Amino acid sequence: MSKQKIQAVGGCCTPISEAALDPAGAVEGAAVFKALSDPIRLRLMSIIASAEGETCVCDLTGQFDVSGPTISHHLRVLREAGLVDCERRGTWVYYWPVRERLQWISALLAAPTSALA
Template sequence: MSKQDVVIQPIGGCCTPIMDAALDSAGAAEGAAVFKALSDPIRLRLMSIIASAGGEMCVCDITPQFDVSGPTISHHLKVLRESGLVDCERRGTWVYYWPLPERLTWLSTLLSVPTPAAV
């Protein structure tokens, strides 16, 4: 085989269309902030506990699930709140948390793989 017979293809192909659902710069920055919030094992577990509760959950029921202090849990919940994954409301001495469905939908859409169109 001579050098003339070798065809070099760019990685990823030169004609691969970019899907309409692909992230722009702002969306990528937003997504990175969400993934950064979820990259900590405690926060990921907190998110899982809150999302699986099927509604709101009192911090008094969340804290005993962990072997860390209450202030540490509060810090991690604050990070989840600031990333837009959960919201909360103080009722007396307790704070209740719930997942934000629109953010979870956005996250699952971001992670979904589009189905190829029928040929």
């Protein structure tokens, strides 16, 4: 997913508790939730999102009982969903969360204010 696309959806959306998604929004949301529906990807996302700054792939691979290529596959899925971004520096790749995308998910799932009262 391109950064331009992420920025277009990253800033605002109406919570699904307040209005139904249009077809494009449903496709967009489904892609994000599908990427997060795998336990390894969800855990990778939580490690990357909770880290301060960037996370080196070298710090991720040792935390899982799967091969390096499997971790790379899962990271690619997260990248394609616009949840993380990365940069190669020499041998290693560094990952960080796309905060706008996390805010988009949060806004999409936000409870109506009347439900909080």
